[in-house]
Amino acid sequence: xxxxxLYCRSMGLQIRSQLQYPASFLMQTLAQLVMEGGExxxxxxxxxxxxxxxxxxPGDLFFFYGLMSVTFYLTECFGRGITGAFPYMIRTGQLDTxxxxxxxxxxxxxCSAADxxxxxxxxVGVASMVLGSIQARIAWSLPKALLLLESIAFGFLLILGxxxxxxxxxxxxxxSVELTNTLTYGGRSACDYPIDIYPRPxxxxxxxVAPFALVLHVPAAWILGKPLYGWPAWxxxxxxxxxxxxxxxxxxxxxRALRHYRSTGS
Amino acid sequence: MSYITVEHLRKTFTxxxxxxxxxxxxxxxxVEALKDVSFTVKQGELVGYIGPNGAGKSTTxxxxxxxxxxxxxxxxxxxxxxxxxxxxxxRRIGVVFGQRTQLWWDVPLLDSYDLxxxxxxxxxxxxxxxxxxxxxxxxxxSLLRTPLRQLSLGQRMxxxxxxxxxxxxxxxxxxxxxxxxxxxxxLALRDFLQWENREKGTTILLTTHDMxxxxxxxxxxxxxxxxxxxxxxxxEDLYARYRNALPVQELTVQYPNIDHVIAAMYQELGL
Numbered sequence: 311x312x313x314x315x316l317y318c319r320s321m322g323l324q325i326r327s328q329l330q331y332p333a334s335f336l337m338q339t340l341a342q343l344v345m346e347g348g349e350x351x352x353x354x355x356x357x358x359x360x361x362x363x364x365x366x367x368p369g370d371l372f373f374f375y376g377l378m379s380v381t382f383y384l385t386e387c388f389g390r391g392i393t394g395a396f397p398y399m400i401r402t403g404q405l406d407t408x409x410x411x412x413x414x415x416x417x418x419x420x421c422s423a424a425d426x427x428x429x430x431x432x433x434v435g436v437a438s439m440v441l442g443s444i445q446a447r448i449a450w451s452l453p454k455a456l457l458l459l460e461s462i463a464f465g466f467l468l469i470l471g472x473x474x475x476x477x478x479x480x481x482x483x484x485x486s487v488e489l490t491n492t493l494t495y496g497g498r499s500a501c502d503y504p505i506d507i508y509p510r511p512x513x514x515x516x517x518x519v520a521p522f523a524l525v526l527h528v529p530a531a532w533i534l535g536k537p538l539y540g541w542p543a544w545x546x547x548x549x550x551x552x553x554x555x556x557x558x559x560x561x562x563x564x565x566r567a568l569r570h571y572r573s574t575g576s
Numbered sequence: 577m578s579y580i581t582v583e584h585l586r587k588t589f590t591x592x593x594x595x596x597x598x599x600x601x602x603x604x605x606x607v608e609a610l611k612d613v614s615f616t617v618k619q620g621e622l623v624g625y626i627g628p629n630g631a632g633k634s635t636t637x638x639x640x641x642x643x644x645x646x647x648x649x650x651x652x653x654x655x656x657x658x659x660x661x662x663x664x665x666x667r668r669i670g671v672v673f674g675q676r677t678q679l680w681w682d683v684p685l686l687d688s689y690d691l692x693x694x695x696x697x698x699x700x701x702x703x704x705x706x707x708x709x710x711x712x713x714x715x716x717x718s719l720l721r722t723p724l725r726q727l728s729l730g731q732r733m734x735x736x737x738x739x740x741x742x743x744x745x746x747x748x749x750x751x752x753x754x755x756x757x758x759x760x761x762x763l764a765l766r767d768f769l770q771w772e773n774r775e776k777g778t779t780i781l782l783t784t785h786d787m788x789x790x791x792x793x794x795x796x797x798x799x800x801x802x803x804x805x806x807x808x809x810x811x812e813d814l815y816a817r818y819r820n821a822l823p824v825q826e827l828t829v830q831y832p833n834i835d836h837v838i839a840a841m842y843q844e845l846g847l
Contacts, residue, residue, distance in 0.1 A: 327681070328682075406638070407677075412663045412695070569645070
């Protein structure tokens with residue numbers, strides 16, 4: 311309970327810190343809106359050329375795209391400590407200041423940064439989901455709404471977990487490792503689209519290693535009324551838990567890496 | 577029973593150096609930051625820990641504050657092993673890194689302190705009492721609503737001290753706290769440390785290059801060089817022993833530059 315309060319108060323502090331420079335904040339948020347909005351426009355143009363992609367209609371594709379955007383940018387907004395600030399903390403030795411406080415390291419890293427500018431990207435994602443929902447004529451019900459929330463929540467965990475791989479490698483190599491970006495940012499770009507349009511190796515990668523397919527696509531397909539792989543409803547509710555499993559595994563890796571931390575000079 | 581016991585502490589780092597030739601070739605060398613350091617500190621002592629850059633002072637502080645795990649040796653502080661019981665240990669200590677802030681850059685000090693209160697789970701009433709006490713002793717009253725980034729170096733150091741003492745630690749590590757401070761700020765800081773040590777019985781381990789800090793505060797000094805403890809005792813004894821090594825112009829100064837003493841020590845030990 312205390313930990314959640316600590317997190318909320320830290321986020322408040324981080325967001326207030328950013329708002330200390332209102333002009334900069336506004337301009338950067340606007341820039342993000344233009345960038346993300348531009349990408350969405352491009353997607354609309356492309357989708358406009360197709361009648362369908364496998365079994366998916368344009369509305370379905372917008373929904374998939376929006377779900378991924380919302381989940382990913384929510385993670386970047388509220389998990390910035392892990393998705394962005396951590397490598398810098400290792401390189402400068404700032405992690406020392408966290409280690410001398412009586413709290414878990416991960417929670418403190420989590421609390422150490424926020425990126426409220428991402429609100430622009432989240433807004434574009436929401437717009438895409440709404441558009442998709444209207445075009446695909448989703449008949450919303452309570453289970454569907456709950457499943458959507460579940461999917462976003464576990465997606466959040468999954469993405470944090472993937473960034474923890476990078477965090478772990480950074481402790482060993484001090485400098486940031488771009489390799490893991492194939493899973494994080496690469497995963498985001500690839501899994502904007504439903505998984506079944508990809509060849510087998512990629513399907514395996516994004517089902518087993520970075521299970522975006524299980525966490526986001528299976529629930530999304532069920533919400534759209536087109537069960538992926540013909541899996542039943544209970545599977546749609548169960549699959550997102552894979553996000554928590556991934557997070558747990560990568561967190562264990564992170565714990566091991568932390569024992570190798572060696573700080574920097576004074 | 578000593579409060580801090582350090583026995584045969586060793587810590588090595590592997591450093592990769594770039595070779596003269598070759599684009600990616602790196603040479604691996606092992607640097608012994610600490611080789612067999614032992615000492616004890618009693619509760620309520622104020623100990624100066626001096627030595628040239630790279631002597632292993634910061635490494636010692638990092639091991640003692642639970643940041644680093646040593647290669648071998650035993651450390652007990654208040655009955656705890658710092659790196660094994662990190663959370664329990666750091667709840668009872670405060671650390672000030674001279675070069676690194678622990679507060680939040682863009683928000684008023686009070687907000688930073690409030691978050692620290694949350695982190696250390698200090699009860700509201702205790703926090704308010706301690707806050708009053710510290711802000712008076714450190715003369716922070718008018719600064720509490722100012723963001724950290726707008727403070728001068730001296731003000732910032734006072735703010736850092738306040739932040740690291742809010743949870744009433746039994747033990748305080750100070751890593752070069754007076755670095756870059758003017759005379760007035762230094763004096764104020766020393767007064768405060770004496771006050772904290774006397775009134776609260778806080779054990780303080782102070783690393784510094786400033787001999788006046790040591791002379792004003794510490795009855796006991798430990799000198800570290802090349803990862804070994806070279807001297808442990810009173811400052812006067814240290815100077816008395818190496819008086820011959822001091823150049824003439826330093827003899828008239830009350831607290832001669834420690835560099836000459838250390839140079840003489842190195843020569844004596846053949847380091």
